[in-house]
Amino acid sequence: MSNVDNVAPLFKDLADHYVACQDCSLYRFCLPLGLHSRDLQLLDKIIKRSQTYKRGQPLFAAETEFTSLYVVRSGSFKTTISTSNGRDQVTGFYFPGEFIGLDAIHQQTYKSNAKALESSSVCELPFDNLQELGKEMPQLQVQLLTRLSKELAGDKGLMLLLGKKAADEKLATFLLSLSQRFKERGFSAAEFQLSMSRGDIANHLGLAVETVSRLFSRFQDEGLITITGKAIALKDMEKLQSLCE
């Protein structure tokens, strides 16, 4: 997640320093929520925090062995799945506190590709260790279940978007979803950086790049947004909202 000058950089140091769960600014979005202090320390021990990823670097690849879940610590990622003939679909964008890899549990194989969109870091949760811990920590299992359920609900919403919405409704819905997630994390809901390319946005929404580009221009002409490169400001949230239906 990129910063905007006028916004408090809540997460800026996460990539650089070791931060225990209990001191982490992501605590309230994250897995440990609701765990007792003792349990939290046990969880803390199994988390690998070393990794950082550069723009474009893969976190994992489809069809490789599932070993770990990941939680974004800083930056952002995208996931994609592919047809056998090479077309692919961006299935999600992931920001600090969000889980990546949940759809790999059932077959013990990653089904998606995950790539960093900018310089990013993650907490790695080796799944076997997590399950061991879960046996003595029902609360942890509940958290995991809740996370999975939340992603599932989000994906149903995306199915509605992909199946039933017009291009402008899709883009408006997408922008407000980003806005909401930035807001929850203490960033400005109105101004932020798009860490993903126009192509990624288009792909994710089931549109052509050109359509997204034209819509950005049109939205700007209509006073809904201002956009310069990757920097976007939402100027008329109400109208954007009404566009989502």
Next chain:
Amino acid sequence: MSNVDNVAPLFKDLADHYVACQDCSLYRFCLPLGLHSRDLQLLDKIIKRSQTYKRGQPLFAAETEFTSLYVVRSGSFKTTISTSNGRDQVTGFYFPGEFIGLDAIHQQTYKSNAKALESSSVCELPFDNLQELGKEMPQLQVQLLTRLSKELAGDKGLMLLLGKKAADEKLATFLLSLSQRFKERGFSAAEFQLSMSRGDIANHLGLAVETVSRLFSRFQDEGLITITGKAIALKDMEKLQSLCE
């Protein structure tokens, strides 16, 4: 799930008689898989098995309080979500052994509508009881997690379908997905009844009814299938497969 004459009716009596989990023909698809006999009996006790639903009857409605997960025992269901202005998207079809309501866990509110497509029955799993049980039965939690993960992976596949596939690819993919699920359940992979309407299929695939109707006719002309009303036979699986990409 409807029957076809030449197929062994594995599940035919489930709606009529009480069947304990350990005697249930769905056992190997279902939640109890891997539980010890003692645990199985405990699970068995919290399951409500009374309900049957007629064609069109709701199992639950969106925006109502989440109380239970459901597993289809016989028949089939569809789930839908709606935009505020009344358009809706069929998010899934559910057959015996499949879970309904998993996306409601995180907000304790059903997000979707679930409706029976034919005379159907379910096992109701009150979620609070299930969680109580989960505290002493890690294996149960693992099963739940796995189920959620599987549905999540399926939905990512649907996103690929909705976002990137052409109409004929969508329909072929859909038919083979049904075929696969029938096969897993001991029914014919080649001949089955479509319990859902053309409209439901079209909606689910992000198409117009007319397009689905035309495609069924075209597939029949091309010798890929034969279809008479709700009865369909897949005549050329290889070609259908190659259409999916």
Next chain:
DNA sequence: TCATATCCATGATCTAGATCAATTAAAGCT
């Protein structure tokens, strides 16, 4: 059993958004 509603098939037409094409603007690299 007949009536009425819903579902399905097929043809004719239209359009949102894809594709093609050319230009400009940013990012990376050495």
Next chain:
DNA sequence: AGCTTTAATTGATCTAGATCATGGATATGA
């Protein structure tokens, strides 16, 4: 700093599939 590659914008054209329209087939129900 300049060179090369990739990303983004904008315009012109095309097309897959939506929409509109009609008639036939299947259910539902008094």
